[in-house]
Amino acid sequence: MGNHPNDSLLHAYLDEELEPGQRAELEAHLQSCRACTRDLERLRQLFTSIEGLPDRGLTRDLTPAILSALSPLPPWVPSLAIGELLGALGIVAALILGLGTSGILVGLSAAFGRIVTQLEAAGSQLALGWQAALTWLRSSSSLSTLQLPEMASAGIWATIAIAAVVLWFVGNGLVLGRVRRRS
Amino acid sequence: MPCFLGSGSPDRTRLSRIGRCSTLERMPEPADRDLVLRTRRGEIQAFGELVRRYQSAVFNVCYRMLGERMEAEDLAQETFIRAYRRLATYDADRSFGPWVRRVATRVCLNHLDRNRPPSLELDEDRDRPLVAVGDEPEGVLAGAQASDALRRAIRELPARYRAVIELRHYQEMSYAEIAELLEIPLSDVKSHLYRARKSLARSLMGSG
Known part of the structure; x- marks a missing residue:
């Protein structure tokens, strides 16, 4: 650093905001420049004056007035970050896998199985209706050559429905988590 | 035995003029974290203990920013009420x-942005610096005058300059932290600090 550093560099130096390279360069310059050393010393004295300003004491305890102005807080609900949410889902999955043979989960599985069976039955009805419609359409002369897709199996419909429910819960959790954080 | 507001906290300890000591003097004090968690569970008295610990520090932030005792006390109260509501x-x-x-700095800055060009008279009592035993009376007087001059010089600064001086010199925040808190670019933090210090140096030189 041949030229004198500008004042703002001296400020940043005392604020410990210089990069190591800049700092070393400035310190090397200060060793050989009395004018800059004097400027730095003046600035250091100003810092000392500012930071040496004495605190003032309170003349009264503010606590009673503050406490009388407070109303009970709403129940505190920690908001979940996405990572925490995924972690929680992972724990739930691990619990289900690990405790799959326990009595509670057997009951839950039975209930879940009934729901799946009902969904499959509904899906089967839908598939039958779709097949009937296809038969009717193919029997008509104008549409006999038309290739229409086959109905997916009822199991796939059940899977889609369950996935939609899971996505709804997860999506709401994320959205509400953000709302809580903003508030 | 003197009673210090804020003892046991990382803030500077100052002699209380209230004249009564905490009832917890001989008991191990609960950590701030415990008090916050108890407050969140609905125990308002736990928040009262936090107020007792930090009211002096918060008041001094407000006093440096505003320069008026009554106003500083009002804003210190507002700070704690706002902190309570934002505890989540x-x-x-x-x-x-x-x-x-x-929080106190933001409360004061918002207050300054909303209100007034400041009156430049300092309020009632002069600064009484913390004096070591054996200081010469002339030295004490000179110290008090220097403190008054500095407070006056700070009050003459624009609100944003006062805020950066407060955050850098009294709260020891980095440029980046100040920029984030005040929601201004890093370059503005540097220029505000630079100009504020230049202005303070000029004022102090003029008064000395």
Whole structure:
């Protein structure tokens, strides 16, 4: 650093905001420049004056007035970050896998199985209706050559429905988590 | 035995003029974190203990920013009320003192932005610096005058300059932290600090 550093560099130096390279360069310059050393010393004295300003004491305890102005807080609900949410889902999955043979989960599985069976039955009805419609359409002369897709199996419909429910819960959790954080 | 407001906290300790000591003097004090968690569970008295610990530090932030005792006390109260309402956003694993002092700075800055060109008269009592035993009376007087001059010089600064001086010199925040808190570019932090210090140096030189 041949030229004198500008004042703002001296400020940043005392604020410990210089990069190591800049700092070393400035310190090397200060060793050989009395004018800059004097400027730095003046600035250091100003810092000392500012930071040496004495605190003032309170003349009264503010606590009673503050406490009388407070109303009970709403129940505190920690908001979940996405990572925490995924972690929680992972724990739930691990619990289900690990405790799959326990009595509670057997009951839950039975209930879940009934729901799946009902969904499959509904899906089967839908598939039958779709097949009937296809038969009717193919029997008509104008549409006999038309290739229409086959109905997916009822199991796939059940899977889609369950996935939609899971996505709804997860999506709401994320959205509400953000709302809580903003508030 | 003197009673210090804020003892046991990372904030500077100052002699209380209230004249009564905490009832917890002989008991181990609960950590700030415990008090915050108890407050969140609905125990308002736990928040009262936090107020007792940090009211002096918060008041001094407000007093440096505003320069008027009554106004500073009002804003200190407002700071704690706001901190209480925003307790859900506070990370209980970090120190409460620095957080509440940052809240105080924002409260004062908002207040200054909303109100008045400042009157430049300092309020009632002059500064009484913390004096070591054996100081010469002339030295004490000179110290008090220097403190008055500095307070007056700070009050003459624009509100944003006061805020950066407060955050850098009294709350020891980095440029980046100040920029984030005040929602201004880093370059503005540097230029505000630079100009504020230049202005303070000129004022102090003029008064000396």
